[in-house]
Amino acid sequence: xxYQTLLASIEDxxxxxxxxxxxxxxALNKSVIxxxxxxxxxxxxxxxxxxxxxxxxxxxxxxxGADISEFxxxxxxxxxxxxxxxxxxxxxxxxNSPKPIVAAVNGFALGGGCExxxxxHFIIASSNAKFGQPEVNxxxxxxxxxTQRLTQLVGKNRAMQLIMTGEMISATDAQQYGIVNKVVExxxxxxxxxxxxxxxxxxAPLAITKVIECINNFDHTQQxxxxxxxxxxxxxxxxxxxxxxxxxxxxxxxxxxxx
Ligand code: COA
Numbered sequence: 001x002x003y004q005t006l007l008a009s010i011e012d013x014x015x016x017x018x019x020x021x022x023x024x025x026x027a028l029n030k031s032v033i034x035x036x037x038x039x040x041x042x043x044x045x046x047x048x049x050x051x052x053x054x055x056x057x058x059x060x061x062x063x064x065g066a067d068i069s070e071f072x073x074x075x076x077x078x079x080x081x082x083x084x085x086x087x088x089x090x091x092x093x094x095x096n097s098p099k100p101i102v103a104a105v106n107g108f109a110l111g112g113g114c115e116x117x118x119x120x121h122f123i124i125a126s127s128n129a130k131f132g133q134p135e136v137n138x139x140x141x142x143x144x145x146x147t148q149r150l151t152q153l154v155g156k157n158r159a160m161q162l163i164m165t166g167e168m169i170s171a172t173d174a175q176q177y178g179i180v181n182k183v184v185e186x187x188x189x190x191x192x193x194x195x196x197x198x199x200x201x202x203x204a205p206l207a208i209t210k211v212i213e214c215i216n217n218f219d220h221t222q223q224x225x226x227x228x229x230x231x232x233x234x235x236x237x238x239x240x241x242x243x244x245x246x247x248x249x250x251x252x253x254x255x256x257x258x259x
């Protein structure tokens with residue numbers, strides 16, 4: 001895993017992906033999108049990797065948005081293509097990853113940076129983090145899922161206000177809105193996420209994948225329940241479900257194999 005715009009390493013089965021353009025506040029240019037796509041593919045396929053963390057290099061920014069310097073030459077069709085490509089290559093792939101992907105937001109998460117964090121399965125932030133969708137300042141709207149994922153998370157009225165004003169909110173306000181699960185000091189951020197992932201790694205991997213699928217398919221109608229019912233049934237095909245029940249009954253720790 002060698003990249004120009006990312007750092008990637010594997011520690012304790014966690015792939016740590018760091019967007020590494022600190023002089024441009026880790027803005028998402030074409031190369032970052034392409035390399036992130038490859039890094040996420042690696043998360044999907046490398047059996048050594050059980051989960052991933054996405055964070056930004058430096059102490060100032062997670063990601064301060066899409067790279068504005070690439071915007072001047074866009075027209076309607078190339079603008080649409082840019083957004084569609086980002087969705088397909090990165091944002092949807094993160095959201096639908098069979099392995100947990102957590103955003104460790106260490107500073108500005110603006111525009112595409114906020115959307116990148118929102119595409120992850122959950123977000124832990126440092127106390128200096130700031131969240132916002134400032135696209136309207138540029139005559140634009142969010143294009144990497146912000147109008148959809150933010151609305152789902154915070155509700156219509158808050159999403160309307162955040163996206164129409166372009167205002168930035170603090171990590172603690174983002175926690176209060178339900179965007180962020182926990183706020184910690186910046187020096188503790190990666191350790192905190194690693195601790196949470198270590199807990200998840202003790203669970204049955206195929207069950208974790210089904211949790212992601214069910215929650216991503218949230219639908220408060222019979223369709224949502226039917227999806228969950230089907231996935232619940234599928235668990236019983238796995239060796240791990242048998243192992244989990246047997247271990248409980250035998251009063252021992254389960255030894256899950258991901259099968
Ligand atoms: N795209 C491209 N370059 C960006 C960028 C982005 N989204 N965000 C920051 N940068 C660059 C700046 O141009 C600057 O580069 P330079 O040193 O070559 O001039 C560098 O990163 C540092 O940013 P700067 O603006 O000097 O830092 P600051 O502390 O004064 O302000 C922000 C920080 C985040 C408030 C400010 O950079 C900002 O508003 N960025 C744009 C956010 C945005 O609109 N994102 C949505 C894009 S759709």
